[in-house]
Amino acid sequence: MSRPTSTPRRLAAASATVALVVGAAACGPKADGGGGTGKDAAPQRGGTLTVLNQNPQDQFDPARLYTSGGGNVPSLVFRTLTTRNRADGAAGTKVVPDLATDTGTPSEGATVWTYHLRDGLTFEDGSPITTADIKYGIERSFAPELSGGAPYLRDWLVGAADYQGPYKDGRTLDSIETPDAKTIVFHLAKPEGDFPYLATQTQFAPVPKAKDTGTKYQDHPVSSGPYQVEKNENDGAHLVLKRNPNWSAATDDQRKAYPDTIDVQSGLDPAVINQRLSAGTGADAAAVTTDTNLGPSELAQVKDDKALAARVGTGHFGYVNYLAFNPKVKPFDNPKVRQAIAYALNRTSVVNAAGGSSLAEAATTYLPAQETFGYTPYDPFPAGATGSPEKAKEALKEAGYPDGLTVTLTHSTDTGKGYGPNLATAVQDGLKAAGITVRLEALDSTRYSKTIHTVGTEPGFFLSGWGADWPSGGPFLAPIFDGRQIVTDGYNFNSAQLDDASVNDEIDRINKITDHAEAAKRWGALDQRIGEQALTVPLFHPVYKRLYGKDVRNIVISDWTGVLDISQVAVK
C-alpha cells in the first residue's frame, strides 16, 4: 500500500487515517461466493490493467515514498532488499527476501544486519545492481530535499542523526558497509529485531549514482522491478507503466507481472471509482483500485446484487480506532472514570456508525486481531457488545461521581474517517445510560490533528486511531506507550504520556528478539498489561471491502496491506 502521506512522521498516524484507510482499504479475493466469469482459467500475460485511485502518486522517488512493505504501484518499479510475501491473508504478513538472498542475518544482538544479493539482478538499462546502489539509495533519502520517507533509518543507523545526504559534501554513511558488490552490512545504534520489515520500504531500493538527477529523479526513476515508468503526467495524477525488458522472473519469485501495461489514473472521487468499477464498461472491466473502499451505502446496494457481491474482496490492515485519554486532565486522571467509560461504551452503536459489521470489528484489544501483531484476546472491562451501564455506574460511584458526570469528547468534523461526528455521537449515546453526559467538541481535521498531538493542547478525551508501518507489535505499541517517545515540541503520539520504566524496558527487551513469533507473543502480553490501565478504550478494527473489475483475476490480498496486490493481478 502506498501511502502518499504528506504529514509528519510515523504513518502520520492519526492524521493520516485517510491515507491509511486509503492504503489499507482494500479488497480481497477469497470469500463472497467465489468466482465471477472465467476466474478459474489460468491467468495469462498481456493486456492493460487500469488502476482507479483517489490519491495521485505525487511522489515517485524511492527516497520520498512513505510506504508499508514497499507500496503497491511503487513496488512494481522498485525492488527492495526484502519485501512482503505476496500471499492471501495471514501468510501475506510475512517478510520475504527480494533483492537479497534471505531476510537478513542478525549479529551482535540484532544491532548488525548483513544481506547478500541474488545473482543476475539488473536495472532497466541492463546494468548490474550492486550493494553500492542500495547504499546510495539509502543515503540520498537523508537529503533534506528528498525527505518524506519513514523516519526509522535516522533513528536506527549509527551516526545518521544529523546526516544530510550525499549531495552537499559528498559524505557517505559509515554505518552501511559494502565489503563487495554483493554484500551489504548495516550497523544499528540499538537492537532492532524488526529490521527485515524496515528493509521492505522503498528507501532500500537501488539507485544508480550515475543516473541520479536529484529531485528530478522521480520523473523517470531507474527501474529494478518488472515495470518502468513510461509516462508521469501532472505530478503522478496519470502514471503509465510498461514492461521492463531487463527484469527477469527468474530473479523475482514475488511479482507475477501479468499485464503488459499498468495505467494508473488518480484524482477521482471515491463514489466515481466504485461506480465505474461496478459498471465495468470498456477499460474499466479490467480495473482495480488500490485506495478506495466500499462505503456503507454502497455495501447496502451490493447486498442485493449477487454478481456485484462476487466482485467484492475483503481485506485487513493493522489499524485500531480508539478513545484516547489524557490522564493529565481531570477527571481522566482517575482510572475509575476511564474504566466507567470503558464499561459504558456501546460498541454495537460504534460499529454501526463506522459502517456496520462488514466494515468494522468491535475491538477490546489495542493490537489488531492478527497473529503477526501478537494479538492476544482479552477484555479488561467486559461489558458485552452494548455496554453495561450498571458496571459503569458502579465504577463511577467508586470514583466519587455517584450522580454521574459530564465530560467533553473532542472529535474531527471530518465524517467517515473514524474520528468524525458519527462516531462521536455513537459514543455519546452509549454513555448516556450510565449517567455520563458527553459534550462534543468538533475541530476541523487539521486543527484536530494538531491539537490532539501537541502535549500542551491535548484534550482529556478524544477519538484517535493508529496503524503501524509494518505488521508487528513494535511499531504498533512503542510510539503510543513508550515513555521515551513522548515528544514535547512536536507531534506526540503517546497521548496518555505514559512513561513507565517497566513498559519501556520490556519494549527494549522485545526489540532484541529476532524471532518474529516469539516477539509477537511478548507484544501481545505487553498490550494486555497496558490495556488494563484503561489509558485507551479500543473501539474497532476496520475491515476493508473493495470492488474490482469483472475481467480481473488472480486476486491476492495480504493482511499486511489489506490491499489488492497489483503485482499479482491478471486481466487475461
Added chain:
Amino acid sequence: MAPRETRAGEARAAAPAAGGRQVWRRLLARRTVRAAGLVVVLLVLTAAAAPLLTAVEGQDPTSYHNDLLDSAAGGVPTGSFGGVSAEHWLGVEPGTGRDVFARLVHGARISLLVAVGATLVQVAIGVLLGLAAGLGSRLLDQLIGNTTEVMLALPSLVFAISLMAVVPTDFSRPLLLTLVIGLLGWAGTSRLVRAQTLSLKQLDHVAAARLAGATRWRIARRELLPALAAPVLTYAAVLLPTNVVSEAGLSFLGVGVKPPTSSWGQMLSGATTWFRADPMYVLLPSALLFATVLAFTVLGDAVRTELDPRAASRLRVGTTGGPGGPGTTGEAAA
C-alpha cells in the same frame, strides 16, 4: 408604535391598518397564497409541538436503535421504505437507527427559528443603518454606504463558514447560526431603506415636521418608519426563504448545529451517499425543505405584489399620492 398625539399621526396610524386589512383580504383571495399559508402554519405548528408529536410517536430524536439496522449491509435500515413501521412512522436513520420523524420535526424547529431570527436581525440592522444613512450627515452616509458595499461584495458563505468555525463550541449553535446569517445579510435591507428614506425625506409632511423642529429620531420614528413598513416587509418576506436555505447549507457543510441536534441541512448532509440504498432518507428532508422554501417564496411574492411601491403609494397616507408616487423622486411630490 409610539402614542399618537398629532392629527397627522392619527391619520397615518389609521391608514396602514385599513391598507393592511385590504391587503390581507386580497392575499387571502388567492388560492396559491392560501395553500402556501396553510403549509407555513402547519410547519410552525409542527415545530412548536415537536416534543409533543414525538411523544405521541413514542420516540425521541437522539436514541440509537441498533436492532433496526442490517449491520452487515453497511447499517441500512431493515424493512421497506427506510424501516417504516408503526413505531417509526418515517423510518430510521441508516447507521444509527435514530427515528427520522422525530429528527425531522425537531429539525423544523431549528430551521424555522434560525430563519426567522436571522431575518429579524437582518431587518433590524438594515433599517437602523439605512435610516441613519438617509438622515445622517454626508460622512455617515458615505461610511455606511461603503460598509454596505463591502458586505455585499463579501463571499458570505466562506465568511460564514469561517465565523462558525472560530467561535468556541460552547456557544449555542442555533443562536450563532442566527447571528452569522443575520449579520452577513443586512446589506440589501439597508440599501433599500436608505433609498426610500432619501425620497421620503422630500415629502411635504416630512419637510413640515423638520421645519416644526422635530429631531431626526422623531422624524424617523413618526414620519418615515410607517411608510417604510411596506417595502421592508416585502423584502423580509423574500429574505426568509433564503435564510432557511442558508441554515440548511451551513448545517449541510458541517458547520451548523452540533450533533446530536438535528436540522434539515444536517440530515441532508448525512443522506447524500444514501440516495440509492435508502431513498426515503434523502427524500424526506429534501421534500420538507423544498415545501418550506416554496411556501415562503409564494407568500413573499404575493406580499410583494400587493405592497408594490406603486400600489403602496395609493395606500400611504399623508401624501396625496403624486403622479410618480413617493417611491420615485422628490420632485414628484414637491
